[in-house]
Amino acid sequence: MKLSKESILGLIALGTFLLLALIAPGFLSSNNITSMMFQLPEFGLIALAMMVVIVTGGIDLSITYIAALSGVGAALMLTNGYGILPAIIVAIFFALACGAFNGFVISKIGVSPILVTLGTMVLFEGIILAITKGNSISGFSDGYSLIGNGYYLGLVPLSIVIFVLFAIITAILLSKTSWGRSVYMYGSNETATLFSGVKNSRVLMKVYLYASLLAAISAIIMTSRYNSVKVDLGSSYLLQSVAAAVLGGTNIHGGYGKVIGTVYAVMIFQFIRNGLNLLGFHSSLVDVVIGAILILVLAMNFFSDKFKKVAETRKAEKAA
Amino acid sequence: MKKLYLLLIAALLLVGILAGCVAENSGSSDSEGEAEAGGSEGESAGGEEGLDIAVVPKLVGIPYFNASESGANEAGEDLEGVNVNYTGPTQADASAQVKVIEDLISKNVDVIAVAPNDPASVEPVLKKAKEDGIHVMDWDTPADKELVDLSVKQVDDEEFGRHMAQKLVEAMGTEEGEIAILTGGLSAANLNLWIEAAQKEFDENYPGIEIVSEKIPTDEKQQVAYQKTLDLLKSYPDLKGVLAVSTPAPLGAAQAVQEEGLQDEVSVVGSALPTDSAPFLEDGSLDTAVLWDPGKLGYLTVALGKMLAEGEMPEDGQEIEGVGEITVKEDGKTVIMGPPADFTKENAADFDF
Numbered sequence: 082m083k084l085s086k087e088s089i090l091g092l093i094a095l096g097t098f099l100l101l102a103l104i105a106p107g108f109l110s111s112n113n114i115t116s117m118m119f120q121l122p123e124f125g126l127i128a129l130a131m132m133v134v135i136v137t138g139g140i141d142l143s144i145t146y147i148a149a150l151s152g153v154g155a156a157l158m159l160t161n162g163y164g165i166l167p168a169i170i171v172a173i174f175f176a177l178a179c180g181a182f183n184g185f186v187i188s189k190i191g192v193s194p195i196l197v198t199l200g201t202m203v204l205f206e207g208i209i210l211a212i213t214k215g216n217s218i219s220g221f222s223d224g225y226s227l228i229g230n231g232y233y234l235g236l237v238p239l240s241i242v243i244f245v246l247f248a249i250i251t252a253i254l255l256s257k258t259s260w261g262r263s264v265y266m267y268g269s270n271e272t273a274t275l276f277s278g279v280k281n282s283r284v285l286m287k288v289y290l291y292a293s294l295l296a297a298i299s300a301i302i303m304t305s306r307y308n309s310v311k312v313d314l315g316s317s318y319l320l321q322s323v324a325a326a327v328l329g330g331t332n333i334h335g336g337y338g339k340v341i342g343t344v345y346a347v348m349i350f351q352f353i354r355n356g357l358n359l360l361g362f363h364s365s366l367v368d369v370v371i372g373a374i375l376i377l378v379l380a381m382n383f384f385s386d387k388f389k390k391v392a393e394t395r396k397a398e399k400a401a
Numbered sequence: 402m403k404k405l406y407l408l409l410i411a412a413l414l415l416v417g418i419l420a421g422c423v424a425e426n427s428g429s430s431d432s433e434g435e436a437e438a439g440g441s442e443g444e445s446a447g448g449e450e451g452l453d454i455a456v457v458p459k460l461v462g463i464p465y466f467n468a469s470e471s472g473a474n475e476a477g478e479d480l481e482g483v484n485v486n487y488t489g490p491t492q493a494d495a496s497a498q499v500k501v502i503e504d505l506i507s508k509n510v511d512v513i514a515v516a517p518n519d520p521a522s523v524e525p526v527l528k529k530a531k532e533d534g535i536h537v538m539d540w541d542t543p544a545d546k547e548l549v550d551l552s553v554k555q556v557d558d559e560e561f562g563r564h565m566a567q568k569l570v571e572a573m574g575t576e577e578g579e580i581a582i583l584t585g586g587l588s589a590a591n592l593n594l595w596i597e598a599a600q601k602e603f604d605e606n607y608p609g610i611e612i613v614s615e616k617i618p619t620d621e622k623q624q625v626a627y628q629k630t631l632d633l634l635k636s637y638p639d640l641k642g643v644l645a646v647s648t649p650a651p652l653g654a655a656q657a658v659q660e661e662g663l664q665d666e667v668s669v670v671g672s673a674l675p676t677d678s679a680p681f682l683e684d685g686s687l688d689t690a691v692l693w694d695p696g697k698l699g700y701l702t703v704a705l706g707k708m709l710a711e712g713e714m715p716e717d718g719q720e721i722e723g724v725g726e727i728t729v730k731e732d733g734k735t736v737i738m739g740p741p742a743d744f745t746k747e748n749a750a751d752f753d754f
Contacts, residue, residue, distance in 0.1 A: 106508075112533075113507035120500050214588055217495075219521030230525060307499060309521035317494040358504035364461050364491050 101356035122244035126299035128325040130292035138335025139194030146205035151176035152300035152310040156218040180293025188285035219309030229306030252340040268335030451482040453510040454706040458489040468754030472699030495522040512706040516541035555693040562598025572668035572688035577609030578641030585647025626653025645671030655681035675744040675752040690744040
């Protein structure tokens, strides 16, 4: 039986879960499971956003600052007495504006994504600092805090429901629409894609817009969960999200990547972080373990790809 | 394309419906959560011995919080029946810190002491900890006053500011002359309190001291403090002293004084860590660094955490072993560790933070 990269990763996720359930005290307590479900969505959404960008062969280093800026937008609306819905709309609008700017410079002017988003990362950070002066904005209504802290039907955290919903939407968009197919095509070979009649710049623009939309959703969950927003909101997720996307099987050069792989990777990160915390590991050691697993899985992927290629060429030789 | 839009609209509608359900159902789920939490807490209390005290710094892996970690661990060894769990995020990110606290709640510790990166963002999680029957306190940086059972502060802001002012006058060797004040940022609440206290001290006891300009912000950066001090030395050739609050500012000011060779003419006093300031203390470009001992702060946090879990509250003037006499403010839950510590040329090498 042949297993895909993603199914193997799913098994690894299941394995880590079972292992930690055995060795970490209180890992399976309902309290801990719920707390993990609350912790996962904000990071998961950013990882999905990063994955979509990486599939095109790009990277979005400004993603967490887009999230922070859109969080600031929501916070400003809420603290000035507007309702929840206008706040969410403004948050999404702020993020889309940032995404459109990234998309414009990358797709129309053609500067490489890592440079553009490195620049906009500093730019957005500066804008947030100018608005907030480095202070945090806090004190939102109880209704708003339900988005990140409430339960859906009294059972599952609402935020995880939102995450699952957006994971499904992302999967459908990538695999079932012509835009999704163009994204993969662009990632594997942009010249060939252009010559097959795809408007590359439009595809790219939508990629950065969609990534920033996911960042906005993540920002709404985060601001609601923490009841405040600050310039560094979620900044620790930036490189972690790249790691999660790559661990999830996304090709860093573009052209390949699946939503389910990224979701598994996010779950693995979540289990390990939480489990090691429960076991009382020092935080820096947690980073070491996650780094080691990342390298291990990437090396495994690399070698399995290589063996596959070797096997294929052998087969071809035999046939010849 | 049409399909895509339809899909998105359908998704949006779905979200709307979901949102509707949540508002109505959250009340019942909350109580459910509490009931579960109560059950699991009971289990752990029976199974484990000793008190679990968790100390959460702003981040781990910087000298200041490493020093408080060794202090906290020392307290764990000295005090009977206490397991210290010193854990924090590896980046000073509020969301990472909240996750650490959430995991500690899952672990059913008895006391959580937190130095919040952003006081507002830990509010919901501390509330949750309290609902689960965990004693909540803050240390180093205050969290929401209503929420914590105990608040451990390193120094009294008023005393700290006045102390720095006195040290500056002492270093200048004269009670007359021009001085300037550098600060980390204009909106930092604790820095402003210190500066106000210092200004009061100058006004009341040293009328001969003239402050040449408003307090000068340095963006919490040594490089900026260095530039601004160079400018100051040019604009005010008679400048006798610089008071620099926030930890990078004194270093930058001292660097400027060192470069201009004005060690004997201009005195610099400020709040800085001893290891950072040692090279400047050496040649007198920085006269005194004033701060507190973060190791003691960690020790005191654990000691008070133990008292809190055992149902005692600290009293004003109480002697804490290994720390000294503490002060308790009128509200009964703000504890001040003690007087500030001075780091000079002679003793700076004795500290490892």
